[in-house]
Amino acid sequence: MTSVEPAEKLLSPVLSASWDDSRPWTLDTYLRHDGYRGLRNALAMAPDDLIALVKDSGLRGRGGAGFPTGMKWQFIPQNDGKPHYLVVNADESEPGTCKDIPLLFANPHSLIEGMIIASYAIRCDHAFIYLRGEVVPVLRRLHAAVAEAYEAGYLGKNILGSGIDLDITVHAGAGAYICGEETALLDSLEGRRGQPRLRPPFPAIAGLYACPTVVNNVESIASVPPILARGNEWFKSLGTEKSPGFTLYSLSGHVTNPGQYEAPLGITLRQLLDVSGGVRAGHRLKFWTPGGSSTPMFTDEHLDVPLDYEGVGAAGSMLGTKALQIFDETTCVVRAVTRWTEFYAHESCGKCTPCREGTYWLVQLLKRVEAGQGVPGDLEKLLDIADNINGKSFCALGDGAASPIVSSLQHFRAEYEQHLSERRCPFDPAASTVWA
Numbered sequence: 001m002t003s004v005e006p007a008e009k010l011l012s013p014v015l016s017a018s019w020d021d022s023r024p025w026t027l028d029t030y031l032r033h034d035g036y037r038g039l040r041n042a043l044a045m046a047p048d049d050l051i052a053l054v055k056d057s058g059l060r061g062r063g064g065a066g067f068p069t070g071m072k073w074q075f076i077p078q079n080d081g082k083p084h085y086l087v088v089n090a091d092e093s094e095p096g097t098c099k100d101i102p103l104l105f106a107n108p109h110s111l112i113e114g115m116i117i118a119s120y121a122i123r124c125d126h127a128f129i130y131l132r133g134e135v136v137p138v139l140r141r142l143h144a145a146v147a148e149a150y151e152a153g154y155l156g157k158n159i160l161g162s163g164i165d166l167d168i169t170v171h172a173g174a175g176a177y178i179c180g181e182e183t184a185l186l187d188s189l190e191g192r193r194g195q196p197r198l199r200p201p202f203p204a205i206a207g208l209y210a211c212p213t214v215v216n217n218v219e220s221i222a223s224v225p226p227i228l229a230r231g232n233e234w235f236k237s238l239g240t241e242k243s244p245g246f247t248l249y250s251l252s253g254h255v256t257n258p259g260q261y262e263a264p265l266g267i268t269l270r271q272l273l274d275v276s277g278g279v280r281a282g283h284r285l286k287f288w289t290p291g292g293s294s295t296p297m298f299t300d301e302h303l304d305v306p307l308d309y310e311g312v313g314a315a316g317s318m319l320g321t322k323a324l325q326i327f328d329e330t331t332c333v334v335r336a337v338t339r340w341t342e343f344y345a346h347e348s349c350g351k352c353t354p355c356r357e358g359t360y361w362l363v364q365l366l367k368r369v370e371a372g373q374g375v376p377g378d379l380e381k382l383l384d385i386a387d388n389i390n391g392k393s394f395c396a397l398g399d400g401a402a403s404p405i406v407s408s409l410q411h412f413r414a415e416y417e418q419h420l421s422e423r424r425c426p427f428d429p430a431a432s433t434v435w436a
């Protein structure tokens with residue numbers, strides 16, 4: 001890919017290919033788009049060969065961490081006499097992240113087909129979808145799609161005459177961000193308060209009901225059927241060597257045409273801005289996030305960094321959820337970071353002290369700095385608290401909360417200092433009344 005190619009050629013619609021059709025969520029539409037062909041190919045293979053094929057495809061988890069999907073499936077012990085479970089993490093909640101929910105709304109059968117393939121591979125006969133509870137229309141759509149799949153013989157007993165059985169349970173959470181952390185999700189699914197468990201053991205060894213469990217993101221699982229239908233060579237022809245394939249990016253904020261854009265991994269923000277009409281008219285890019293607010297913020301210096309697990313990763317971050325939040329020069333960076341930090345403080349589950357206490361104190365300090373009431377030493381205190389959270393918290397939520405503090409001070413320290421020296425927010429002087 002180069003920036004001289006026509007903008008639309010940069011896109012690679014696969015999961016989103018049918019989204020503009022009439023009623024794309026129905027089984028009929030899905031079948032018209034070659035749906036369930038990947039499943040038929042998968043059922044003709046032995047489970048271990050299927051795992052090897054997905055491993056060889058290089059598919060990496062699309063939930064944020066980029067862990068190799070086939071390797072995760074391979075961790076499930078065989079002949080252990082225990083039930084195996086597949087749990088799909090559909091609790092998408094990272095700020096700015098909006099790709100699994102639209103995918104489920106528009107194309108739920110891509111997930112169901114992927115779940116049948118994955119369950120067959122790991123020898124599971126009961127799989128779960130843990131959906132973010134607030135999105136009731138998606139819950140209804142999932143229930144309807146699962147019912148359609150049962151009716152058509154893709155779920156239940158003896159799927160397509162293969163001798164394979166699978167039941168899918170759709171479960172709606174109650175809207176806690178921490179329940180997107182895989183072990184908190186499992187606790188919640190078991191009926192307990194969702195709080196992270198100590199890892200190891202990883203869910204692959206002791207997951208749902210202490211049994212071997214694969215927890216995969218919606219997009220990861222939905223990406224499997226096209227791989228089975230079209231083959232690894234095709235999949236690897238997209239993306240980069242170590243981050244192959246297509247993926248869904250969500251663009252939001254000060255961009256002309258926000259929304260979901262499906263493109264190969266390794267595309268750059270500059271290219272995605274070309275496709276999406278650029279930063280809103282008359283304005284220029286100030287900062288952006290590659291993967292929601294728990295990845296470090298970037299600036300216009302990073303417009304050409306490849307959005308994959310090596311490019312963005314090498315720049316000291318991770319690609320995360322591919323939630324590209326775009327902010328122009330009218331945005332107060334202190335205000336943006338304060339809002340994110342308030343979110344993390346609110347969503348902290350309280351299990352460990354660095355995150356529970358640290359996010360609270362970060363919010364107090366940020367609010368007074370933003371309101372022009374900060375005092376000398378506040379910026380050092382912010383960095384000190386972030387340092388005491390980062391790497392010292394029980395789960396990734398703490399690290400995520402520290403990340404925007406550190407990166408915003410790295411790129412925009414002068415703007416923080418301006419709040420201190422002018423004793424007001426330079427973007428919104430009235431903000432000084434907000435905190436007092």
Ligand code: NAD
Binds near residue numbers: 203
């Ligand atoms: P992680 O790197 O610790 O683990 C990734 C996956 O690999 C997990 O499923 C884990 O069980 C598995 N794994 C890792 N090492 C293993 C091993 N040795 N044996 C067996 N399995 C192993 O990441 P994480 O803490 O699970 O997730 C953090 C990510 O979540 C971040 O990258 C963030 O972007 C993302 N996130 C996403 C959302 C969202 O809304 N989609 C919200 C918050 C965070």
Ligand code: SF4
Binds near residue numbers: 178347349353
């Ligand atoms: Fe809970 Fe935060 Fe600790 Fe994670 S880091 S266990 S969310 S208190």
